[in-house]
Structure formats: structure tokens, C-alpha cells
Amino acid sequence: MSTQAADLPASFLQKMQHQLGEALPDFLKSLAEPAPVSIRLNPRKHFNHSYTVHIPWAENGRYLAERPVFTLDPFLHGGAYYVQEASSMFVEQAVKQCIDLDQSIHVLDLCAAPGGKSTHLVSLLNDESLLVSNEVIRSRANILSENIQKWGYNQVVVTNNDPEDFKRLPGFFDVMVVDAPCSGEGLFRKDAGAMQEWSDDNVMLCSKRQRRIVSDIWSSLKENGILVYSTCTYNPEENEENLVWLKESHDVEFLKIKLDDAWGAVEVEQDGITGYHFYPHRVKGEGFFISVIRKKENADILRMKNAKTGFQPPSKKILEQIQSWVIDPEGISFIQREDVIQFFPSVKSQEIETLSKNLRLVSAGTFAAVVKHEKLVPEHALALSVKLNHANFPALALSREDALRYLRKETLNITTSHTGFTLMLYENIALGWGNVLPNRINNLYPAEWRIRMGA
Numbered sequence: 001m002s003t004q005a006a007d008l009p010a011s012f013l014q015k016m017q018h019q020l021g022e023a024l025p026d027f028l029k030s031l032a033e034p035a036p037v038s039i040r041l042n043p044r045k046h047f048n049h050s051y052t053v054h055i056p057w058a059e060n061g062r063y064l065a066e067r068p069v070f071t072l073d074p075f076l077h078g079g080a081y082y083v084q085e086a087s088s089m090f091v092e093q094a095v096k097q098c099i100d101l102d103q104s105i106h107v108l109d110l111c112a113a114p115g116g117k118s119t120h121l122v123s124l125l126n127d128e129s130l131l132v133s134n135e136v137i138r139s140r141a142n143i144l145s146e147n148i149q150k151w152g153y154n155q156v157v158v159t160n161n162d163p164e165d166f167k168r169l170p171g172f173f174d175v176m177v178v179d180a181p182c183s184g185e186g187l188f189r190k191d192a193g194a195m196q197e198w199s200d201d202n203v204m205l206c207s208k209r210q211r212r213i214v215s216d217i218w219s220s221l222k223e224n225g226i227l228v229y230s231t232c233t234y235n236p237e238e239n240e241e242n243l244v245w246l247k248e249s250h251d252v253e254f255l256k257i258k259l260d261d262a263w264g265a266v267e268v269e270q271d272g273i274t275g276y277h278f279y280p281h282r283v284k285g286e287g288f289f290i291s292v293i294r295k296k297e298n299a300d301i302l303r304m305k306n307a308k309t310g311f312q313p314p315s316k317k318i319l320e321q322i323q324s325w326v327i328d329p330e331g332i333s334f335i336q337r338e339d340v341i342q343f344f345p346s347v348k349s350q351e352i353e354t355l356s357k358n359l360r361l362v363s364a365g366t367f368a369a370v371v372k373h374e375k376l377v378p379e380h381a382l383a384l385s386v387k388l389n390h391a392n393f394p395a396l397a398l399s400r401e402d403a404l405r406y407l408r409k410e411t412l413n414i415t416t417s418h419t420g421f422t423l424m425l426y427e428n429i430a431l432g433w434g435n436v437l438p439n440r441i442n443n444l445y446p447a448e449w450r451i452r453m454g455a
């Protein structure tokens with residue numbers, strides 16, 4: 001898709017003229033060109049591919065020469081990569097340059113669906129850090145949870161809360177990412193809907209909402225904690241002016257990100273704030289804005305009881321079996337809630353319990369199995385987990401055709417000598433489970449995730 005200048009709202013054009021001056025024709029020309037296609041590879045799931053054109057600011061980011069039918073690529077469904085616009089991967093530079101990632105830290109991704117920034121962030125964290133990936137809209141929180149499960153990391157808690165609910169967690173987070181709902185000017189050439197919904201009134205509405213969101217969560221950021229604020233829009237009302245408002249209402253410091261000239265990002269420094277604009281005529285990507293802010297004022301801190309959590313472990317027999325289903329089970333806590341077993345890093349048990357008491361959790365860590373008549377039935381998320389012990393399960397290597405049949409939840413006509421729960425593999429990437437019976441294979445792919453697109 002591309003956008004012609006004549007399609008753009010007149011008031012938007014006027015504002016861009018003011019913002020870009022003589023670069024406006026280049027900007028308009030770039031909107032008429034097709035949007036670049038890019039993906040981000042999962043560093044914990046390796047597969048054979050020929051994606052060699054690197055996105056310079058994101059280690060695992062790759063440009064593709066053209067847009068494939070992603071829905072029909074089994075690797076996508078196995079979480080081997082995530083389709084993401086290149087400019088927004090610049091979050092990596094903000095995080096790597098401004099945050100000590102060797103520490104065990106608590107990160108909140110407040111506006112997280114469908115999961116681009118969250119899957120990126122968790123790949124940058126160490127195994128003892130925790131990511132709370134939140135989405136206020138329930139249906140979008142489910143899509144977020146699906147994408148998080150596919151990505152396969154166990155130190156993520158997915159929540160479905162309003163920003164103001166985070167007031168219950170004073171000083172809990174070291175880092176907060178607010179990828180704010182915005183007027184979406186930077187997406188015009190990819191998303192005609194964003195252009196149709198655009199108006200000056202909507203820009204003002206978004207700006208006010210963004211201030212409210214930041215105010216609501218401010219107390220849950222630690223003293224010296226980092227706020228990463230981003231939008232995919234160009235206008236100053238939702239970017240620079242909101243940062244000036246933040247600076248005037250709180251004691252903050254704006255952090256600088258070192259840029260390579262070849263990247264094309266534009267640093268803005270005005271009225272004591274610093275931010276970075278991405279324009280499609282300068283960067284191989286869509287419109288984006290980002291700023292990194294350190295909170296310098298005192299923050300109350302939630303005191304967590306330094307006692308054992310109230311989480312119930314599974315029975316000894318079940319625990320022994322489930323431990324053999326994951327690699328390096330030391331440092332992992334398995335808990336049982338009703339008949340469901342889930343796991344997460346032990347060092348974060350208390351924090352996860354605190355979150356579960358204060359927020360609406362969609363998932364905490366990885367769903368591993370369901371206990372049925374003292375036997376374990378593996379959960380889909382376990383198949384996708386980077387912690388899965390592949391050696392413990394028989395596997396079926398599927399052709400591309402069979403992989404797509406599996407992902408459509410169709411019947412598989414394959415014969416195999418073993419029976420029982422079997423990992424469905426496409427090359428070396430796990431897609432899910434099948435239950436092999438003497439005369440057929442039960443396709444256990446989750447019905448709500450199945451591909452509905454034909455060949």
C-alpha cells in the first residue's frame with residue numbers, strides 16, 4: 001500500500017509543512033512508496049532462513065525484499081520470528097543504551113498488544129528479570145497472550161488492566177514502556193484506517209489520554225527508574241508537548257541515545273526535553289517517536305512480605321515428572337492452580353504473587369500441563385516454550401503441507417510407530433502437540449488460533 005499527497009487530510013499536510021519545511025516533498029514522496037517489510041528473529045529459536053539484510057539498530061531485525069504471505073509460514077506460528085515495523089525496533093537502542101540489563105529488573109510494557117515491544121523487550125532481558133505485559137482491552141489482551149506464548153519465554157506476566165490499577169504497585173518497576181495509543185500518523189501508508197480516523201480533534205484527544213496514562217502509572221516507577229515513551233505519530237501535541245508537560249510536573253532527566261548518522265533518526269532537543277523522530281523519507285521504516293526519561297524524584301515502594309508465597313506446588317510425583325519436561329529446571333518454580341501447572345523463575349515468585357493479588361492476570365509464566373487423573377497432559381504453551389525438553393517427547397517432522405494442515409486444525413494422514421503426546425515439528429521449530437492413537441492422530445492445535453486462510 002502507498003499514500004498519495006492528495007489523500008492526506010489538509011490540516012495534517014499543513015502541520016507537516018510547518019514541521020519539515022523544505023523536506024516536505026521528500027516526505028510525501030516516501031509515503032507514495034511501498035512500506036518496507038521487516039521481521040525480528042527470536043534469538044532463542046533458530047531456523048534455516050535467508051534473511052540477511054540487517055536492521056542496523058536491532059540485532060535480530062531483518063528487512064525482507066518483499067511481503068510474503070506470513071499467515072502461511074509455519075515458522076511464524078512457532079514463534080521463530082515476529083513481524084514488526086523496523087523503526088519501532090529502535091526501542092532496543094533505548095533499552096541497551098540507558099538500562100543496565102545485567103541487573104534483575106522489573107519492566108512494565110503498559111500498552112502491549114499485539115506484542116511487538118513485549119516480545120522484543122523480553123528477548124533483551126536476562127532470565128532473572130520480569131516483564132509485565134499489559135493490555136487494557138480484553139480481546140487484545142488475548143491476542144497479546146497468544147503472541148507471548150508463541151515467543152516462548154517464561155518470565156512474562158500478561159495482565160489486562162487499566163493504567164490506573166498500577167497505582168496499587170508503588171515503586172514496583174525499574175522500567176516502564178508506554179507505547180501510547182496515538183493518532184497513528186506514522187502508519188498512514190500502511191493503514192488507510194489511521195488516515196480516515198485522523199483529525200485535529202483526535203490528536204488533542206490522544207494527547208490528553210497520553211498524559212492521563214503517564215500520570216496514572218507514574219507512582220509505580222521507582223526513583224531513578226526509566227520511562228520509555230513512544231508513539232507512531234509525528235505531531236508535537238502527542239510527543240514534544242507531552243514531554244514538556246511531564247518535565248514541568250515532575251523531576252525528570254531526559255537521556256540521550258547515541259545515533260549513527262546512517263540510521264537517519266532525528267534528535268530533537270527543545271525546552272529541556274530530548275526525543276527522537278523517525279521519518280520515512282530518512283529511515284527505512286515507518287513514522288515513530290521515542291524518548292527516554294529518568295525519574296529523579298522519591299517514590300514510595302511497595303513492601304512485599306519476605307515470606308514464602310501462598311502458591312501451591314504440585315504433588316511430588318507430578319513435580320518430578322514435570323521437571324523432566326523442561327531443560328534446567330533448577331531456578332524454576334512450578335505451581336498448581338486447580339488442575340493447571342504453570343512455571344516461572346523462582347526468584348520472581350513473590351513478585352508474581354503480588355501481581356496476582358493486585359492485577360487481573362491473563363497468564364503468569366508458562367502454562368505447562370493439566371493434571372487429569374494424576375496424569376499430565378501437556379499444554380500448548382509448553383510446546384512453544386524455549387524451556388521445553390525436546391528429548392522427553394517423541395516428535396513428528398511435518399512437511400510444509402502437513403504443518404499447514406496441522407495449523408488449520410485439520411486431520412493429519414500420517415502414520416507413525418509410536419503413540420501418545422507427540423511434538424509437531426516444522427524443521428526444528430515446534431508448532432504444538434498431537435496425540436497419536438493407534439488409528440489416528442488427534443490434532444491438539446488450539447481451535448481459537450487456527451489458520452483460517454486457504455492455500
Ligand SMILES: C[S@@+](CC[C@H](N)C(=O)[O-])C[C@H]1O[C@@H](n2cnc3c(N)ncnc32)[C@H](O)[C@@H]1O
Nearest residue numbers: 111112113114115116117136137140179180181
Ligand atoms: C500503539 S498500540 C501498542 C502496540 C504494541 N506496543 C506493540 O508494539 O505491538 C497501543 C495500545 O494501547 C492500548 N490502549 C488504548 N487505550 C488505552 C488506554 N486508555 N490506556 C492504556 N492502553 C490503551 C490499545 O488497545 C493498543 O493495544
